[in-house]
Amino acid sequence: ILNVEQSPQSLHVQEGDSTNFTCSFPSSNFYALHWYRWETAKSPEALFVMTLNGDEKKKGRISATLNTKEGYSYLYIKGSQPEDSATYLCASPRTSYDKVIFGPGTSLSVIP
Amino acid sequence: NAGVMQNPRHLVRRRGQEARLRCSPMKGHSHVYWYRQLPEEGLKFMVYLQKENIIDESGMPKERFSAEFPKEGPSILRIQQVVRGDSAAYFCASSPPGQGIGNTIYFGEGSWLTVV
Numbered sequence: 001i002l003n004v005e006q007s008p009q010s011l012h013v014q015e016g017d018s019t020n021f022t023c024s025f026p027s028s029n030f031y032a033l034h035w036y037r038w039e040t041a042k043s044p045e046a047l048f049v050m051t052l053n054g055d056e057k058k059k060g061r062i063s064a065t066l067n068t069k070e071g072y073s074y075l076y077i078k079g080s081q082p083e084d085s086a087t088y089l090c091a092s093p094r095t096s097y098d099k100v101i102f103g104p105g106t107s108l109s110v111i112p
Numbered sequence: 113n114a115g116v117m118q119n120p121r122h123l124v125r126r127r128g129q130e131a132r133l134r135c136s137p138m139k140g141h142s143h144v145y146w147y148r149q150l151p152e153e154g155l156k157f158m159v160y161l162q163k164e165n166i167i168d169e170s171g172m173p174k175e176r177f178s179a180e181f182p183k184e185g186p187s188i189l190r191i192q193q194v195v196r197g198d199s200a201a202y203f204c205a206s207s208p209p210g211q212g213i214g215n216t217i218y219f220g221e222g223s224w225l226t227v228v
Contacts, residue, residue, distance in 0.1 A: 042221070043219035049216050089155060093215045099145070099157060099170075100205075104154045105154050105155070
Protein backbone atom coordinates (compact mmCIF):
# COMPACT_ATOMS: atom_id res chain seq x y z
CA ILE A 1 0.00 0.00 0.00
CA LEU A 2 1.42 3.36 -1.03
CA ASN A 3 -1.13 5.84 0.27
CA VAL A 4 -3.60 6.13 3.10
CA GLU A 5 -6.84 4.32 2.30
CA GLN A 6 -10.09 4.26 4.23
CA SER A 7 -13.06 1.93 4.15
CA PRO A 8 -15.92 1.94 3.81
CA GLN A 9 -16.43 5.17 1.89
CA SER A 10 -19.77 5.73 3.63
CA LEU A 11 -21.79 4.11 6.32
CA HIS A 12 -25.39 4.46 7.51
CA VAL A 13 -26.27 3.09 10.93
CA GLN A 14 -29.23 3.29 13.25
CA GLU A 15 -28.98 5.25 16.46
CA GLY A 16 -27.68 2.96 19.19
CA ASP A 17 -25.76 0.67 16.84
CA SER A 18 -22.05 0.26 17.27
CA THR A 19 -19.86 0.63 14.22
CA ASN A 20 -16.26 0.57 13.09
CA PHE A 21 -14.21 1.53 10.10
CA THR A 22 -10.67 1.11 8.87
CA CYS A 23 -7.66 3.18 7.91
CA SER A 24 -4.88 1.41 5.99
CA PHE A 25 -1.45 2.96 5.61
CA PRO A 26 2.08 2.00 4.49
CA SER A 27 3.59 -0.11 7.27
CA SER A 28 7.21 0.72 6.45
CA ASN A 29 8.84 3.66 8.28
CA PHE A 30 5.77 4.29 10.41
CA TYR A 31 5.79 7.52 12.41
CA ALA A 32 2.25 8.42 13.48
CA LEU A 33 -1.40 7.83 12.71
CA HIS A 34 -4.03 10.55 13.08
CA TRP A 35 -7.80 10.34 13.27
CA TYR A 36 -9.81 13.50 12.68
CA ARG A 37 -13.53 14.12 12.84
CA TRP A 38 -15.03 16.52 10.28
CA GLU A 39 -18.61 17.68 10.66
CA THR A 40 -20.37 19.31 7.74
CA ALA A 41 -19.71 23.06 7.49
CA LYS A 42 -17.16 22.89 10.31
CA SER A 43 -13.40 22.39 10.47
CA PRO A 44 -11.70 19.03 11.04
CA GLU A 45 -10.90 18.33 14.66
CA ALA A 46 -8.21 15.95 15.94
CA LEU A 47 -9.56 12.88 17.72
CA PHE A 48 -6.46 10.77 18.28
CA VAL A 49 -2.77 10.74 17.47
CA MET A 50 -1.22 7.30 17.83
CA THR A 51 2.45 6.48 17.60
CA LEU A 52 3.06 3.03 19.10
CA ASN A 53 2.12 -0.39 17.76
CA GLY A 54 -0.72 -1.78 19.85
CA ASP A 55 -1.80 1.70 20.99
CA GLU A 56 -5.41 1.94 22.01
CA LYS A 57 -6.99 5.33 22.64
CA LYS A 58 -10.45 6.22 23.90
CA LYS A 59 -12.53 9.37 24.07
CA GLY A 60 -16.03 8.81 25.38
CA ARG A 61 -17.78 6.31 23.12
CA ILE A 62 -15.07 6.51 20.45
CA SER A 63 -11.94 4.38 20.53
CA ALA A 64 -9.13 3.53 18.14
CA THR A 65 -6.56 0.78 17.81
CA LEU A 66 -3.30 0.69 15.91
CA ASN A 67 -1.36 -2.10 14.21
CA THR A 68 1.79 -0.64 12.67
CA LYS A 69 3.21 -4.01 11.55
CA GLU A 70 0.30 -4.73 9.24
CA GLY A 71 -0.53 -1.10 8.54
CA TYR A 72 -4.06 -0.53 9.79
CA SER A 73 -6.04 1.31 12.44
CA TYR A 74 -9.65 0.76 13.44
CA LEU A 75 -11.98 3.43 14.77
CA TYR A 76 -14.89 2.17 16.85
CA ILE A 77 -18.00 4.06 17.89
CA LYS A 78 -20.11 2.43 20.56
CA GLY A 79 -23.84 3.21 20.66
CA SER A 80 -23.82 5.67 17.76
CA GLN A 81 -25.72 8.93 18.22
CA PRO A 82 -26.92 11.38 15.55
CA GLU A 83 -24.24 13.84 16.68
CA ASP A 84 -21.61 11.29 15.63
CA SER A 85 -22.60 11.91 12.01
CA ALA A 86 -19.49 13.27 10.34
CA THR A 87 -16.65 12.33 8.02
CA TYR A 88 -13.81 10.57 9.79
CA LEU A 89 -10.39 11.19 8.28
CA CYS A 90 -7.10 9.50 8.93
CA ALA A 91 -3.56 10.51 8.01
CA SER A 92 -0.14 8.96 8.50
CA PRO A 93 2.82 11.36 8.28
CA ARG A 94 6.06 9.44 7.74
CA THR A 95 8.46 11.62 9.71
CA SER A 96 8.36 14.44 12.20
CA TYR A 97 8.59 16.91 9.32
CA ASP A 98 6.31 15.17 6.85
CA LYS A 99 3.18 16.87 5.56
CA VAL A 100 -0.16 15.59 6.81
CA ILE A 101 -2.12 14.09 3.92
CA PHE A 102 -5.55 12.70 4.62
CA GLY A 103 -7.22 9.62 3.29
CA PRO A 104 -10.54 9.97 1.44
CA GLY A 105 -12.52 9.61 4.66
CA THR A 106 -15.45 7.53 5.87
CA SER A 107 -18.75 9.39 5.91
CA LEU A 108 -20.92 8.22 8.80
CA SER A 109 -24.64 8.96 8.99
CA VAL A 110 -26.46 7.97 12.15
CA ILE A 111 -30.20 7.68 11.59
CA PRO A 112 -32.37 8.61 14.61
CA ASN B 113 -5.44 31.48 23.30
CA ALA B 114 -7.05 32.13 19.96
CA GLY B 115 -7.23 29.28 17.52
CA VAL B 116 -6.33 29.35 13.86
CA MET B 117 -7.99 32.40 12.32
CA GLN B 118 -8.98 32.55 8.69
CA ASN B 119 -10.41 35.47 6.79
CA PRO B 120 -12.48 36.20 4.96
CA ARG B 121 -14.90 33.42 5.84
CA HIS B 122 -16.76 33.93 2.60
CA LEU B 123 -15.47 35.54 -0.56
CA VAL B 124 -17.18 36.07 -3.89
CA ARG B 125 -15.08 36.86 -6.92
CA ARG B 126 -15.88 37.28 -10.60
CA ARG B 127 -14.00 35.18 -13.11
CA GLY B 128 -10.60 36.70 -13.81
CA GLN B 129 -10.26 38.49 -10.48
CA GLU B 130 -7.78 37.67 -7.75
CA ALA B 131 -8.62 35.99 -4.46
CA ARG B 132 -6.51 36.38 -1.34
CA LEU B 133 -7.17 34.17 1.66
CA ARG B 134 -5.46 34.84 4.97
CA CYS B 135 -4.54 32.54 7.81
CA SER B 136 -3.15 33.47 11.21
CA PRO B 137 -1.81 30.37 12.96
CA MET B 138 -2.27 29.61 16.62
CA LYS B 139 0.05 31.52 18.90
CA GLY B 140 3.46 29.89 18.98
CA HIS B 141 2.85 27.82 15.85
CA SER B 142 5.44 28.10 13.11
CA HIS B 143 4.02 25.78 10.44
CA VAL B 144 1.00 26.36 8.24
CA TYR B 145 -0.88 24.06 5.90
CA TRP B 146 -3.44 24.90 3.25
CA TYR B 147 -6.04 22.37 2.15
CA ARG B 148 -8.88 22.58 -0.36
CA GLN B 149 -12.25 20.88 -0.33
CA LEU B 150 -13.89 20.82 -3.72
CA PRO B 151 -17.61 20.01 -3.92
CA GLU B 152 -18.28 16.32 -3.27
CA GLU B 153 -14.58 15.69 -2.60
CA GLY B 154 -12.41 15.18 0.45
CA LEU B 155 -9.72 17.34 1.98
CA LYS B 156 -6.85 17.78 -0.48
CA PHE B 157 -3.40 18.94 0.59
CA MET B 158 -2.12 22.00 -1.23
CA VAL B 159 0.96 23.45 0.46
CA TYR B 160 2.97 23.26 3.68
CA LEU B 161 4.93 26.30 4.86
CA GLN B 162 7.23 27.41 7.60
CA LYS B 163 7.90 31.10 8.17
CA GLU B 164 9.59 32.51 5.04
CA ASN B 165 9.92 29.03 3.57
CA ILE B 166 7.79 26.70 1.47
CA ILE B 167 8.42 23.16 2.69
CA ASP B 168 6.19 21.27 0.27
CA GLU B 169 3.94 22.63 -2.47
CA SER B 170 3.32 19.36 -4.27
CA GLY B 171 -0.45 19.79 -4.01
CA MET B 172 -0.61 23.28 -5.48
CA PRO B 173 -1.90 23.71 -9.03
CA LYS B 174 1.02 24.71 -11.23
CA GLU B 175 -0.54 27.95 -12.43
CA ARG B 176 -2.36 30.85 -10.79
CA PHE B 177 -1.91 29.61 -7.20
CA SER B 178 0.76 30.79 -4.78
CA ALA B 179 1.25 30.81 -1.03
CA GLU B 180 3.48 32.63 1.38
CA PHE B 181 4.09 32.78 5.10
CA PRO B 182 6.14 35.91 5.79
CA LYS B 183 8.22 36.57 8.87
CA GLU B 184 5.55 38.97 10.09
CA GLY B 185 1.85 38.64 9.44
CA PRO B 186 -0.49 35.90 8.29
CA SER B 187 0.00 33.25 5.69
CA ILE B 188 -1.66 34.15 2.41
CA LEU B 189 -3.04 31.87 -0.28
CA ARG B 190 -3.34 33.81 -3.51
CA ILE B 191 -5.35 32.70 -6.52
CA GLN B 192 -4.93 34.81 -9.65
CA GLN B 193 -7.45 35.01 -12.49
CA VAL B 194 -9.97 32.83 -10.70
CA VAL B 195 -12.16 30.42 -12.64
CA ARG B 196 -15.40 28.73 -11.60
CA GLY B 197 -13.51 25.53 -10.80
CA ASP B 198 -11.67 27.36 -8.01
CA SER B 199 -14.92 27.60 -6.05
CA ALA B 200 -14.23 25.57 -2.93
CA ALA B 201 -13.66 25.70 0.81
CA TYR B 202 -10.04 26.44 1.68
CA PHE B 203 -8.87 25.32 5.09
CA CYS B 204 -5.76 26.43 6.88
CA ALA B 205 -4.13 24.45 9.68
CA SER B 206 -1.13 25.11 11.89
CA SER B 207 1.29 23.14 14.02
CA PRO B 208 3.92 24.09 16.56
CA PRO B 209 7.72 24.08 16.16
CA GLY B 210 8.93 20.49 16.20
CA GLN B 211 5.45 19.57 14.97
CA GLY B 212 4.07 18.60 18.36
CA ILE B 213 3.19 14.99 19.12
CA GLY B 214 3.02 13.05 15.88
CA ASN B 215 2.46 16.21 13.84
CA THR B 216 -0.95 17.11 15.21
CA ILE B 217 -2.40 20.00 13.25
CA TYR B 218 -5.14 22.43 14.22
CA PHE B 219 -7.63 23.74 11.71
CA GLY B 220 -9.22 27.10 11.12
CA GLU B 221 -12.88 27.37 10.23
CA GLY B 222 -12.25 27.69 6.53
CA SER B 223 -12.74 30.27 3.81
CA TRP B 224 -15.45 29.63 1.22
CA LEU B 225 -14.60 31.01 -2.20
CA THR B 226 -17.35 31.37 -4.77
CA VAL B 227 -16.45 32.38 -8.31
CA VAL B 228 -19.31 33.81 -10.34
